[in-house]
Amino acid sequence: MESKTWHQFYPKGVPCQIDCSNLSSKALFNQCVNRSPDRVYLVQENLSLTYGKVNWMARKLAGALIKLGYQKGNRIAVVSSNNPQFVVAVQACFKLGAVIVPVNPRYTQRELGYIFSDSGADTVFVIDKALDSVKALMESGMTSIRNVIVINNEDLTQINYQNDNILNFDDAVNMGDDIEPDLSIAPEDLALLQYTGGTTGLPKGCMHTNLSIEVMARIACAWFSPALTNGYFITLCALPLYHSFGFNTNILLNLIAGGTIILLEKPKSAIILKAIQHFQPNFFQAVPAMLFDLLQHPDIKTTDMTCLKALVSAGSSLPLKVKQTFEKVTGCEVFELYGLTEASVSGTPFKGKYKQGSVGVPFPGTEVKIVDLKSGSKELKPGEEGELIVKGIQLMSGYWNNPEETKLVLREGWLYTGDIATQDTEGYIRVIDRKKDMVISSGFNVYCREIEEVLYNHERIKEVCTIGIPDDKRGEAIKVFIVLKEKENINEREIIDYCRNNLVSYKIPQEVEFIDIIPKTMVGKPDRKRLKNMQCMNSII
Template identity: 40%
Template sequence: MVQRPWLDQYPPEIPRTLDYKDVPVQNYLMMTAKEFPSKTAIHFMGKELTYRQVYESARKLAGYLQSLGIKKGDRAAVMLPNTPASVISYFGILMAGGVVVQTNPLYTERELEYQMKDSGAKVIITLDILFPRVAKVKAQTNLEHVIVTAIKDYLPFPKNLIYPFIQRKQSGIIVNIEHEGSNHLLPEILKLPMGTLTEYEFNVKDDLALLQYTGGTTGFPKGVMLTHHNLVANTSMCEAWLYKCKRGEETILGILPFFHVYGMTTVLVLSVMQGQKMVLLPKFDVKTTLKTIQKQRPSLFPGAPTIYIGLLNHPDLGKYNLSSIEACISGSAPLPLEVQQKFEEVTGGKLVEGYGLTESSPVTHSNFLWDQKRVPGSIGVPYPDTDAAIFSLQNGEPLPPGEVGEVGVKGPQVMKGYWNRPEETAEVLREGWLFTGDLGYMDEEGYFYIVDRKKDMIIAGGFNIYPREIEEVLYEHPAVQEVVAAGVPDPYRGETVKAYIVCKEGMSVSEEELNEFARRHLAAYKAPRIYEFRAELPKTAVGKILRRALIEEEKARLRDEESKHA
């Protein structure tokens, strides 16, 4: 029996349980277009589209996809940055009855081929400059059709005329694609009159809306099967959490990529569900973001710690007015306390840490944004209708408050399973519980804390060391902008702690100074034994630092050294 002490922390405005509409995700676009037909749905680099325009475009695309043979349950991939086309494609596929396969535009040919083969996608919608990559792998996959769009398609005059020259200069890629055969141009599709659409019945708890691939930091990426009910439930939970937000009146900054589940739920689907305006940026650039915040005045800004850190460390930060920002939930990585405090000082808004994973659509926990107790270092409390517990690594039994074990979650946002991977599904889904692979504990009041990924825990000389604790300490040093701690091979201790550091612009710190600082705040066995200074750290598209990539790099370096001495 799960004890739920967190429910005592809930304010009266947040219900403990919610009523979820029994409708597929795409119906929200139709409902919002009826309610707010003339309201701006998307702002993109000076161009604006209303909800009616987005709905009509998505419906035209849906009809075209059906004419290409897409039926209910067929997979169709979207390989786009955040643009109006990415919104239209997402909802167009769902309206056609298809399952969206979100695909990272940064994928190499090998990664793209793997995902297309694994998902069995029949159609891919992509950018003109990515077309050559798709064309090279198409014959090895089930892809039958490629639909192409371009950034310029949604730019206002004269930007739409100038942009192709800028793009050509930056990428060196010139692509001319004709609207014929198995290649199709999205602008040509959207010129067609509205056709008839085959309307399918949906079992929202069983029918898939999305195949969302995990990052693949441990082996090959897995397709997470998310149903319409999973997405509607999790977005409804986000809506309940943001109880001060007014329907149809907020502006949400869309920097988090939609091909990442966090951006998809907290910006794309939430905006459509609430009738909010999305301000889309195709990539994170600090100066562009600061200018956009000042000009577009967003009130909501979901992000990742590296995004907030980038903004706070820009030398021109003081020249921009960021006071429109009222609420930000940070996800994908631990939020350093110093970053939270400084960001709230600069904006006057609230920045809190939340928690989730692809397998839970993604959000399961968050700190409260307004009025209630916020606990530094905590991921907050479970969302409505979400159970969470800490399970023993020894016997799998639930643990009492204060004890560290594996975090398990249960709720309507938890995935159906992994695509075509029953054994791996059975490993993480047990009796309705999703075992997250994260180590954490719960306090007496129901606030949860993540100490680290089970796979990231460092075992040095028999001691369990959590990288997050080390990173929190080093983030407090005034010269440190970014840090990641990792366990690297050590002949004596088995593993030892190495810290990778990016210094703030114009600042520096020596290894000796950092070592002294770390040892003042950490037990000697936890303090890093090795420091490496870098200009930047490897990251995912959503800004999560890739600790595993650094560990693999270290192992490869050691292998090279051993082979030289052999």
């Protein structure tokens, strides 16, 4: 890759290209274990586990999965909040060459069923709170689930289950042998299915290989390391590990860095501030809504946050005032990142030039173009608005079992992000809007069509259209416009309660407006732009 104008802004020590070892994720973790077996790897409240201990648990768990019938390439879902068992399960999967499918434990049974059916997962690690839904799906015969391993997060005592296919996590570890699985794992082997949404509104599995995982891990380690003048990474993980942002900046980062991960189950401000005070992390990742809440919490004035050397914000635009206030309180620089589940793309360089509203410059080994919206083939001049496309080894290899959607976004090695952006003469990227019908709320991708499909199942609703509206805390909130069937009546609270029974919490609308007609485009599609303009005018009035 030729030298790029933005390389001049890279901090000292950050390479322009990423050198790959072509090692599997299993081998990268084993290197960390061999280097520092007694270093603490995972911390949650009063529990600490070293690299050596986690490696022992992961080996035994991998052995148990083999005894349960595991075959190389099988998909294994992890339906859990942040806890050590999540990470142990991931490392066990890496050792087996299994394909990890992280899943939000707050999903409804309908949402879980779709992910399980689409991925073909046959084994599920599940937190106890979500067990009933997973058990019902297994017994329904509508998925491929054969084995369920329960992460008993509320009570660590062993539980006896009547169903032979449901095991307690500790029992599963105990049934395995302490032997490194003798399985050949190639760089191009699939290792991770991270689900995201798309133009169809249904989640799609982004396929990441061992090679793309290594590159994402090396990019993260190289980009953030300049902030640490000495010592190793101690990451505060308040973001959910089932989300690509939390997964990449904690589990993947430390495949290379070999640092410590402090796990928080809930991203509440009081819990985060207490953890900062007690555990003294030097690296913290957050979405803007979390930073907004932290700055409003009274304990921030008495919490010593000088231990933090780098703070990463992504998921939605970070208001300048929030950035400046947090840097003043902590004394550490706030990085802003831009990426998708499909690929890591760009970030603001440490101690480098900062441009308000920009998501920084492309990461090492990453090529970026802005192309015309009509054909997607004409590269535009600096400053011109077009679609952002990306090329790099960290890109996903495609969408699982979805060649049609893959062809839409992967063309001649370039990922078409669907985001409208500009790039200036120095390489700085500014994301302006999204082509996709998508709302980013508190860092989560929320797809309008999924919400609409749920609401169209309501017997009193005739038409519905969803938009995102500005929200100081979440970045964007969800609003639905509804046309009721003739002579039907329902109120806003009933709509929200209906959504709550069918959607995870961050997909639930914050506002509901009943209207007589949904405006349409010339081809008869709901006109979201007109609805957004209506919303904008109403907010001004």
